[in-house]
Amino acid sequence: MAHLSSAATATKKRKRESSKLEDRTRLKTKSKKNTATSKEDDPQAAILLLETQILESRRNYNNITTLISTIKQKDAKEETVVFTVVALCRIFCRLMTAGCFVKSKGTPEAEIVIIQWLKERYQEYVDILLVDFLRSDTASKQNIAFTLLMRLIEQESKSEGEYSWRKGLLASLVEVLLLLPEDDPIRQEYAEKYMKTYDDLRFYTLQSIAACFTGDHDSATQELITANSTSLLSTLDKPPESSDALETFYGQRPAQQKHQLYSVTAHKRQAQEAWLATLRSDLSKDQRKVVLGIFTSQIAPWFLQVEVLMDFLTDSFDVGGATSLLALSGLFYLIQEKNLDYPSFYHKLYSLLNAGLLHSKHRSRFFRLLETFMSSTHLPAALVASFIKRLSRLALHGPPAGIVAVVPWIYNMFKRHPTCTFMIHREIRDPDERKDLEEEGMDDPFDMEEEDPMQTGAIESSLWEIETLQSHYHPNVATLAKIISEQFTKRSYNLEDFLDQSYTVILNMELGRELKKTPVVEYEIPKRIFTASDTELGPLGVLMTKVYELS
Template identity: 85%
Template sequence: MSTVGSATTTGKKRKRETSKLRDETQRKTKSKKNTAPSEDDPQAAILLLEAQILESRRNYNNITTLISTVKQQDAEEDTAVLTIVALCRIFCRLMASGCFVRSKATPETEVVIVQWLKERYQEYVDILLADFLRSNTASKQNVAFTLLMRLVEQESKGEGEYNWRKGLLASLVEALLLLPENDPIRQEYAEKYMKIYDDLRFYTLQSIAAYLTGDHDTATQELITANSISLLSALDKIPESNDAPGAFYGQHPAQQKHQLYSVTAHKRQAQEAWLATLRSGLSKDQRKVVLGMVANRVAPWFLKVEMLMDFLTDSFNVGGATSLLALSGLFYLVQEKNLDYPSFYHKLYSLLDVGLLHSKHRSRFFRLLDTFMSSTHLPAALVASFIKRLSRLALHGPPAGIVAVIPWIYNMLKRHPTCTFMIHRETRDPDERKELEEGGMEDPFDMGEEDPMQTGAIESSLWEIETLQSHYHPNVATLAKIISEQFTKRSYNLEDFLDQSYTVILNAELGRELKKTPVVEYEIPKRIFTESDTELGPLGVLMTKVYELS
């Protein structure tokens, strides 16, 4: 019995050992399955690697594995996107837990780990900036931009004052400047971040100024200049006062007198960014874009608006519509900022050339001219020069341009009654009158004089307008007669005459209702080339000569 019992006990022990060994083997097998990334489920594999990294620093090498996965050329887009999102979560958690911070008391082994983490982080950021943000795929671009802004936020929340100049934001701004023109990512950054957060705006302006002053090849310089204008032109709202609470993307500065709280500091950074842009060599189209928003989005950011004078003066020398826009900017500085520019009307007068009334920018010119000449305190001699010169140009202008000149002259005569002597000036001396009637007189107006104060127009008359009263186009002739009538109308709305063209004038004539049917007498000829059956007519003789010469 004892022998049997001993055998039975031994068998039970062996069964228990065998069962225990089998359970341990299965547990190890399951552990190996859970540890190895699944090829069938890449998302689960990425999440597993992420969990292991956050679980223990012994698994930091998994970061290298994830980065290698992103770098693989044959990696699927979904897998790459999942990987960079996981890496963003990893680095944000590590930064939040202080793993990127080192101090003098940090052991040497810890310093090596921190340095290694910073190198892997920089490698990851370079991938986002170079491969994903510049990708042709919109989804990859959007994901990369969102992650980069998340990393910027996390970086700025570290201990102590964050160094924005050496941080991720500066690299992101450079990448945005190197994106193709009209890229939606740059517009999204301007609308959702730069315009809203004071700290992002301040350091973005700082980065733009620093990057534009670097050395670049011609093509790169043109690209970053165009993109700089795109970013800067989005800033349509200027901080009003230092007391206004600002919105910050990162931590609020601890110092009460920090530059982020200063409107002057913000304007100074914007001024430097604009000056760097203007000095980078603008193309003709870029110059027009900047000139078009000088009054609204450029000059308000300048602490010293006189620094724009050189740019506006150089732009005037370009000619054409650019000169007109430059004068508009100069007029804004003179009118709103009280800057002294004595040669303004001299330059404006020089734009009245023979091609003005034929130009496609004619309407814009007359709108601005009406604004420039709106003051009632302008010298009569100067006003007379503008009136006289435009009257002379109207003699050779198209009807669509003449119909804008005449109402403008009417308004100027109403605004400056002293110039009405140009309409009708009687000669009291009988001898002079007799001399004028017999031999006429020479017009004292000097068309070639460049100084509007020295043309002698105030001594002349508007005989050109009287000549236009006999113009071949009935609309022009009728409109010109208003100068000879009593000035009962207070003024004409110039907008009603600016957008005229040959098509508009022709359609107006064709659509006009006839009060009286015109009498037309005609006779249908029986012959064209001959006068009789045997003789050729004048047209027949002419056609014969043409045939012989050919």
């Protein structure tokens, strides 16, 4: 009985163990099915699986084509597309690091075919980033593409032995940046984060900009490239002072000590070529102002041969207005700093003294530059006198805000050029000549129409215009004009104190002035406006009646 019972017990144990084994098998089978189903339902898991397979074996390289086709699907979700794009970036970076894109002399033919196929797929992927993503209207897609492209540029430059920046991804990226809309923030981000920070990126970006102007483009595309190139180049700071400052590289640091990336002259040459290509295109008036505004601080220091800019400056002068003034500022910089000869400089400056000068919104800028241009004490007295006389004549018809800048400037010129003070007071020693002047007066020898400031005869004239301004209707102007008739005890006036005057400022000064004595005003309140009496119309009534009849 005991034996039977033990056998029965053993049989029951075997049945329970077999049932547990079947349950485990069913659970494993079920879990495998669930995993497969989850991968089908989760596209990101499927993408990760394809990525893992590609990196495990080259037999799975065809998965790259599958991932690229996923990006091109029109009905694909945006999250899936973005995840695929990032995954492909990781894949290609890993393949570059492993040397899968490099072929040597002893590489078998079959291996070369695979390398060529990989490069074609990589180029297809890059084109998607450049065209479909970076030039997209969606900011998120642009930012993703820009980040991935910069990651690929870094990997490209560090993976290959002698990397060709001219033929690499950077050149294509710069070309697309120049074709983006003028207000696109990606270009500014590239300039601030990369071009201004890394010496190698700046060097090859300048090289790529110059190359972009050599292609055939329609007029609209050429204008866009010019505008964006101007915007990109305008972000450049001053060039490095020595080769020791060239130490920040985005890609692989060149091993050769004589490499062009270590040469300040080579960097300047690339900047010069990029700027010349931009300046030789048709710049708009606003673009010229931008270029001329930064000419002395950010453009001229990059040039190895500054004299090549003379033609651009003289052409800019012919534009007129504020552009001419800025062009003269650039010419004066070349004369003063680079010792270039330009004999007609003051002739052109004199031509800017026209009737609209004191009414111009650029009046303050003009007087600041005029103060600089006329600062030399070695200028001929006849030249200085012509400027003084012409501005005095213009002040007769100028606004008060403009006159208050002219008078202190004239005072400073007299202190700097004492020979011109004969225009204030000239003693006539011949009694007969003095008598004739007192009885008949004299004609002003100054020729306002003469274009040559050395031939105007201003030095023989007098500043009767300033004395006339001493009776100006505005008390501030009249008071200021009287300083020319007083002793020159003040060393000079700070012109900045008079440049920002306007009607509003002058009016507020008068309204805020404290009156020592209340003015007496007499007036009579009229009893009638349109009628002279109860039966007759007055002058205003008659006028209103005629207006009514004509209408």
